[in-house]
Amino acid sequence: MRASSTKITKLAMLLLAVALLLAACGGAAETGSSGTDAPANGGNAPTETKTADSAPAPQEKPPEPVTVEFWHAYGEGEEKVLLEEVLPKFKEQFSHITVNATRMPTENLDQQVITAAAGGAVPDIMRMDNTWIARMAKEGVLQPVDGFPGFDQIVADSFEGPMSTNYYNGQYYGVPLDTNTKIAIYNKELLAEAGAAEPPKTIDELVTLARNLKAKGKFGITIGGPDAWNMPPWFWTLGGRITDDKYTVATGYLNGDASVKALETIVAWNDEGLLAPPILGGQPGTWEGLRGEEGKPASYMMINEGPWFFGILGDAVKDTMIPAKMPNGPDGKSHSVIGGQDLVLFKGAKQPDAAWAFAQFMLSEEIQTLMAVKTGAIPTNKAAASAEALKEVYYFDEYVAEMETALARTPSANWNQIGDLFGKAFERALRKEATPKQALDEAAAEIDKLLKE
Incomplete structure (x- = not known):
């Protein structure tokens, strides 16, 4: 009797489980998707028909081409x-x-x-x-x-x-x-001939090496010309300035004491025979003198040039030329020019x-x-x-590294004229047509007029 009762109990439990399972399946069928609750009011689930309220938000219109x-x-x-x-x-x-x-x-x-x-x-x-x-x-x-x-x-x-x-x-x-900017590029062989194993760190060291080479009929310093692209790295590094910080006036800056001293120094280098011929248009040119071409040996220890030098010559100069920052001036920095x-x-x-x-x-x-x-x-x-x-x-x-202290040319609407006046002043001083002070005084007065326009 006890065994029969147990069988009935097990059968009842089985029937109950089946009933619960059917109820669950029926609920899922009513909602139309498993895992979705039936409507709260117990009625049938709504059909797939979309209304304005239930429609998805419109996507953002793509930008016009x-x-x-x-x-x-x-x-x-x-x-x-x-x-x-x-x-x-x-x-x-x-x-x-x-x-x-x-x-x-x-x-x-x-x-x-x-x-x-x-x-x-x-x-x-x-x-x-x-x-x-x-x-x-x-x-x-x-x-x-x-x-x-x-x-x-x-x-x-x-x-x-x-x-x-x-x-x-x-x-x-x-x-x-x-x-871009300009750095110093050294001929490795002539650098060694001047008595150095590595590029000089200061202007004073560079001048010493240039004097060593002068005794051998060669040049230690090459400036491509007195113009406002080739000259500023040297003029600025030696302490010179063209205008005030706001680019409004040249008088007191281009012809200030530090600027006059900078130009006097460059003129003195040329008078002493330390500057290579290109400073006043002489030959060989900067690249030719640095490398030695057409069967002639190199005669320039260093030039001041942009990255196109290496971009053009490539691996042909990798083992013979040494790129280096410009040597530092009185303020412990170099100041090249920005292009x-x-x-x-x-x-x-x-x-x-x-x-x-x-x-x-x-x-x-x-x-x-x-x-x-x-x-x-x-x-x-x-x-x-x-x-x-x-x-x-x-x-x-x-x-x-040179970019960190390089300077821009005067951002003036009249830069072309300003640059011309700058270059002519330096050339006049180098050719002894005026003293450095006279040349810079006259240029500063003319540049002031251009800065005011």
């Missing part, structure tokens, strides 16, 4: 990298923006830009020589960029010198794209926002590193300049 017109004067190799590597990467990030890159002829390009602006035919954005910025801004060709989003971050990420080339009359009219190109947006640009997005992309660490590796351009982005990928370029570190 736009085309950015970009002018540049990259060389053939640089343009190849731009078209085949850089622009495809930009398209991956900004699928709606097409960059139409146009390579412009370099001859009279600045005048072409002004003419295009007058006719309303400017592009959206351009890679422009950094000495043109102030003049183009004064002409009303460019629009300020310091109000665009992310500008402050670009300033923080960029070398100060290249950034300063975009400054005019209280605003920034561009951002620094690529830069390079900036990105500017034109007033009247049809796609300013898209053009600015392209500018930010070009200044990113990734693209700056890529262009440096592939073209030899010095990045304006400080992180890119220190990228591991650039450590393999044996001369690169010296240029990056």
